[in-house]
Structures are given as C-alpha cells and as structure tokens.
Amino acid sequence: MTSSPVKQKLPQEWQEVLAPHGLGYRIKLLSQLLGRKFQERLEPLGLTPFHWVVLCCLWEEDGLATSSISEKLQQVGGTLTGVLDRMEERGLIRRERDSQDRRIWRIWLTEAGEQLREVLPPIAVEIRDSALIGLSQSERQHFSDLLDRMIVNIS
Amino acid sequence: MTSSPVKQKLPQEWQEVLAPHGLGYRIKLLSQLLGRKFQERLEPLGLTPFHWVVLCCLWEEDGLATSSISEKLQQVGGTLTGVLDRMEERGLIRRERDSQDRRIWRIWLTEAGEQLREVLPPIAVEIRDSALIGLSQSERQHFSDLLDRMIVNIS
DNA sequence: GACTAATATTACGCACCCTAAATAAATGAA
DNA sequence: TTCATTTATTTAGGGTGCGTAATATTAGTC
Numbered sequence: 001m002t003s004s005p006v007k008q009k010l011p012q013e014w015q016e017v018l019a020p021h022g023l024g025y026r027i028k029l030l031s032q033l034l035g036r037k038f039q040e041r042l043e044p045l046g047l048t049p050f051h052w053v054v055l056c057c058l059w060e061e062d063g064l065a066t067s068s069i070s071e072k073l074q075q076v077g078g079t080l081t082g083v084l085d086r087m088e089e090r091g092l093i094r095r096e097r098d099s100q101d102r103r104i105w106r107i108w109l110t111e112a113g114e115q116l117r118e119v120l121p122p123i124a125v126e127i128r129d130s131a132l133i134g135l136s137q138s139e140r141q142h143f144s145d146l147l148d149r150m151i152v153n154i155s
Numbered sequence: 156m157t158s159s160p161v162k163q164k165l166p167q168e169w170q171e172v173l174a175p176h177g178l179g180y181r182i183k184l185l186s187q188l189l190g191r192k193f194q195e196r197l198e199p200l201g202l203t204p205f206h207w208v209v210l211c212c213l214w215e216e217d218g219l220a221t222s223s224i225s226e227k228l229q230q231v232g233g234t235l236t237g238v239l240d241r242m243e244e245r246g247l248i249r250r251e252r253d254s255q256d257r258r259i260w261r262i263w264l265t266e267a268g269e270q271l272r273e274v275l276p277p278i279a280v281e282i283r284d285s286a287l288i289g290l291s292q293s294e295r296q297h298f299s300d301l302l303d304r305m306i307v308n309i310s
Numbered sequence: 311g312a313c314t315a316a317t318a319t320t321a322c323g324c325a326c327c328c329t330a331a332a333t334a335a336a337t338g339a340a
Numbered sequence: 341t342t343c344a345t346t347t348a349t350t351t352a353g354g355g356t357g358c359g360t361a362a363t364a365t366t367a368g369t370c
C-alpha cells in the first residue's frame with residue numbers, strides 16, 4: 001500500500017469539472033469572449049449586446065409584448081425592464097399600452113431602431129465567422145446540433 | 156421578375172445570425188442556463204458561481220496573487236476585487252500582503268474554503284452530466300474540442 | 311536621496327442578471 | 341356587483357462584469 005499526496009486524493013471525475021478547465025467554465029468563457037468582441041463593436045454606436053438581441057426580436061415581429069420578448073429570449077422579466085428603459089431613452093423603441101388589455105405594454109421599433117437592421121447583422125456575421133475559422137461545414141453543423149441538444153437537456 | 160416582401164429582403168447570411176436562433180446567442184443561453192442551475196444549488200450555501208471558480212483556482216494552488224487568478228480565469232482584474240471582498244466577508248479566503256513585493260496581495264483559503272473542496276465538485280458533476288444526457292463519449296469529446304478551438308480563435 | 315516610470319490593486323459608474331415583492335389590470339365565481 | 345385570483349409588468353436590492361481613473365508600492369535613473 002502506497003500513500004498519495006493529500007491534494008491529489010480527489011476522484012478523477014471531480015478533477016475534470018474544476019474551473020477553468022471544466023466544460024461549464026469554458027462554455028461561459030466562450031460566451032464571454034464573444035460578448036466582449038461584440039460589445040467593443042457596438043459601443044461606438046451607443047449600443048450593447050442586449051440591445052442587439054431585443055432588436056432582433058422586433059425586426060422579426062414588431063409590437064411584441066414585454067413578456068413575449070422575455071419568453072423568446074428566455075430572459076427573466078425583471079432583467080428586461082431596465083434594458084427597455086435604456087433602449088427607450090436612446091430612441092430605439094417606444095412603449096405603448098395594448099388597447100385591448102391594458103396590463104400589456106407593447107414594444108415598437110422607432111425609425112432609428114428599424115434602420116439598424118441594415119447595420120448590425122454584418123457585424124454579427126463577422127464576429128461569428130472569426131470564431132469559426134478552421135472549422136469545416138460539418139463541424140459547424142455538428143457543434144450547433146450538440147449545442148441545441150444541451151440546451152434542451154438543461155431547459 | 157417577382158417582388159419579395161419588404162421584411163424578407165435581408166441576405167440569408169444575415170438572417171442566420173439573428174438572436175435567439177444565432178449561434179452566439181445560443182452559446183450565451185447555454186452558459187446562462189447552466190449558471191442558473193448552479194446558482195440555485197449554491198445559493199443555500201451562501202455561495203455564487205463566481206466563488207466556485209475562484210475556489211477551484213485556490214484548491215489547485217493556494218496563495219495566488221489577485222493578478223494570477225484574474226489571468227487563469229481570463230477575467231478583468233477590477234471584476235475580481237468585489238468578488239474577493241465578498242468571499243473574504245463570508246470567511247472563505249483571507250488576503251495577505253506579499254512580504255517580498257508589497258504591491259501584491261496574496262489570496263489564501265481559510266479552513267471553510269478548504270473544506271468546500273469535498274462538497275462542491277459533486278454538484279458541478281451532477282449539473283454537467285444533466286446537460287450531457289444523450290451525448291455519446293465521442294460526441295462529448297468532439298464538443299469539447301470544437302469549444303477549445305473556438306476559444307483559441309476568439310482569444 | 312529625489313524624481314520618474316512601471317506594476318498591482320482598488321474605487322467608481324454603468325449595464326446586465328436574478329429573485330422576491332409591489333403594483334395594476336383583467337377574469338371569474340359567489 | 342363584488343371580491344379574490346390570475347396575469348403583466350415594474351420596482352428594489354444584491355451580485356457580476358467591464359472600462360477608466362486613482363492610489364500605493366517598487367524599480368530605475370540621476
């Protein structure tokens with residue numbers, strides 16, 4: 001019988017989840033690095049990554065309720081309020097009460113918000129492509145599929 | 156020549172990056188969902204996911220400088236200060252000036268911080284495994300490899 | 311030793327992000 | 341009608357994350 005160093009007594013399975021090498025932390029890190037890249041491109045325009053994703057929802061369908069945006073993005077409602085406040089201040093959207101159900105606030109694009117539809121997607125494409133350099137078409141597809149399966153598992 | 160609806164005039168390439176279906180947002184979403192799961196397990200212990208990753212670093216090597224932790228985790232230095240403040244308040248770590256170079260603060264685990272080494276890794280394993288259900292060994296490996304390549308690309 | 315430059319950290323402000331509680335409007339049963 | 345219940349949203353408060361500026365200490369130069 002040999003003794004092992006105290007620090008190494010943890011099971012292999014426990015070692016492999018430890019940050020920063022664990023899968024979870026690397027997913028977070030990739031997300032964060034992509035966010036930083038995007039943020040530094042949006043900042044000169046007075047925008048944030050969160051503004052981008054809300055705009056995406058409204059470009060697809062204008063006049064959504066706050067709760068619909070929250071659901072599409074799987075973001076907590078309370079989180080959105082502040083973001084929408086700042087987007088309204090910056091003239092990207094306007095809020096309007098639903099005439100049928102006055103509990104509901106509907107979010108509409110302003111002209112400025114509409115026009116960004118021509119400006120922002122190319123930036124997103126550029127950043128995504130820079131992350132995917134060296135990955136084949138099938139590798140990209142495979143990654144995307146595995147990602148979706150993990151999201152379903154955890155949802 | 157046929158005309159297409161105004162809303163559909165964007166190139167295919169622009170459509171596919173739009174949140175919430177774009178790759179970037181799905182990566183962020185997975186990261187966020189994992190974070191929420193972890194947080195709800197850590198909250199009863201008075202801990203946060205950020206505490207976990209700092210503890211991981213110190214379990215591997217105690218007495219690190221703030222800047223070393225920041226570098227390992229690829230986190231901005233300023234971000235860590237607040238986290239370390241709260242960890243110190245909760246008795247997980249203590250700060251001590253380096254005797255050689257008094258500009259440097261070294262971070263040491265307390266007894267409480269050390270003992271969590273037996274408690275937290277199983278929780279992390281459990282959450283990771285729940286996200287990986289239905290993925291074969293080779294799919295897990297492939298995902299991990301692609302993740303690393305994207306991190307290198309974007310770093 | 312005094313001055314300057316470099317390094318490590320802290321302090322502050324803004325934007326997310328989550329939970330829980332409060333507010334307000336609509337709904338449905340007594 | 342009335343009132344409790346449900347639904348939609350906001351408010352409040354703490355923690356995370358980033359950039360920039362300020363502070364403290366060390367190291368290099370005269």
